[in-house]
Amino acid sequence: MKLKLVLSVSLLTLAAAALPRMANAEVAPLDLVQPIADYKIYVSENLETLVTDTKAFTDAVKAGDVDKAKSLFGSTRMSYEAIEPIAELFSDLDGSIDSRADDHEKAEKDPEFTGFHRIEYGLFTENSTKDLGPFADKLMADVTELNKRVTDLTLPPEKVVGGAAALMEEVAATKISGEEDRYSHTDLWDFKANFDGSRKIFDLVRPLVEKEDSAFVTKVSGNFDKVDTTLAKYKTADGYELYDKLTEDDRAVLAAAVNTLAEDLSTLRGKLGLN
């Protein structure tokens, strides 16, 4: 088995301080430079989309256009969900942008409850944009700030590679049940974005793993494909069906795929010699 711990390759000569010490001699440390750089571009593109989409979404909220704001909710979140492992590096912003009512003591009535889900609650449960203006302004400001902070950020390789599994853990632990978008039931949009974000990371490092363990690569791709096929059944002209349309059987298929991806991708860091 080639995963066996081999003596660390000295990286002292490398200028890039963010690069990890490589334990797996089969993957050269510099091999990760390009995937990480490519991922940074992916993150930047998603953040730009997020800023643009959030502007349109919050404008609709502030204009009092409930229907338009509702229709933009699911799609606006996707670029955030796709890069969640990076967005979550800033816990203050992640809290104000994406926390749920149960993260707060007084739930929906808690003044600390802000961001997407607070606005979602107003739009879908109260069917109104009343009093949502300040939340819209704050969300826009937070998203802009996130974009700025990530621009200046050197992405830690273990966070990037680990992000593939982290996204699956999120889905497995708190999303598969449909509790994330509990007022709008647009969970399938989130699923799609989470899976795409995870698969992006996997695809970027895939050539590095493929040489070592092609069976692993085949299995993981197969499970991503299974997810895509299952979600495709729920595709509509402008997005996805509501979560309640998801059948018990398909939910089990997704749950099994998520759990398996989480198990398999949990070895990705180790396979690349990352701590």
Next chain:
Amino acid sequence: MTTNDNKLVTTRRNVLFGVGAAGSALATGMTTARAAEKQGGQVTDAPVSDKTQERQSFYGLHQAGIVTPRPAAGMIASFHVLAETPADVERLFRTLSSRIAFLMQGGTPPELDDKLPPPDSGLLGPVVPPDNLTITVSLGSSFFDDRDWLAPHKPARLSRMKASRNDALDADLCHGDLALQISSNTPDTNIHALRDVLKNLPDLMVLRWKQEGSVPVLPPKPDGAHESARNFLGFRDGSANPDANNNALMDKIVWVPENGTEPEWTRGGSYQAVRIIRNFVERWDRTPLGEQERIIGRKKATGAPHGGGNTEHDVPDYSKDPEGTVTPLDAHIRLANFRTKASEANLILRRPFNYSNGVSKSGQLEQGLLFICYQADLEKGFITVQRQLDGEPLEEYIKPIGGGFFFTPPGAQDESDFVGRTLLEAAGHDVVRKS
């Protein structure tokens, strides 16, 4: 002065002499508390058990965990099964069997690179102790119904559990394609086993519900006699259970027989009925003792039946009590078992655990009985007994909220075999016996 009084004086003296008298305490026999202190026990020391090496065999004609004496901790976990093709079902069965064989035997999990997640949760330490573990695999009706190639081979009496008149079934606590009954000496061993199975079969099984339970332990009796454990109503539960050491009796009551009306592959298997039965314990505790005893049909302290007898093993004679003046006609034990020649066909082997989950929205205790029973014929067994019990006075104090009916296939004969093989072969799937 009696011997007991002597002991009491000694104990008092130790207490009186306190720490300074350690030497004399040793000489006269230490109290338990002081003995622990002497050994340097710390508050977070692990409790000690001399039973961690108790081991049950996974291999045999029947699966373990059915006639195996029930240990202190049990669990039912129910799964949705994703395996659809014969090849995937075989992988599911084989993997389950090999994990169960390892967990019941105990041992050291393989070591991997520390950059990878460890293969074992480690919650029982680097060497997994057997701790009297059994894991019993059973299949639900939907396991057969949802697979065309298996449907013709469904056990003849296997059905989806229907609600009885007193049931308030919670869909999230009912049924399942596959159920594992996990029992051992400690809840931690059961949890370790469940986590191992989940980790090894994430693509073929998704957990739907689980219920853990326990059985109160008793000190050994000086004469070696056995007693039935008590349920959360405070009554002995299992007094009239058939003798699990009597193979001929088990062949009649528990195991699917040869030459019956069941498919050949089921021989040596059994039907499993699981019920999560909530007990309204606050209300029960506010019920007069006499009424409790009339409702159950036994004395609470001893477990003896009404009208004579000193122990739970005394058998009530209903033929002399046709009017129910001694044991009410609607007493639980009388409705559950008529004790006639004909009612012998309805005998079941019970293996229940008590469960306690938390607090209801009304602020009452969410607890009750994780009822599990095995029988050769589900219809003559649990379903008939439950029908007899429908409307019993005990219903005021109990509410079944979950569970399901399952079929427990025969055991794996040896290391080359696996649980479920006979089903796959019956379905025309070529199985290679290999170790």
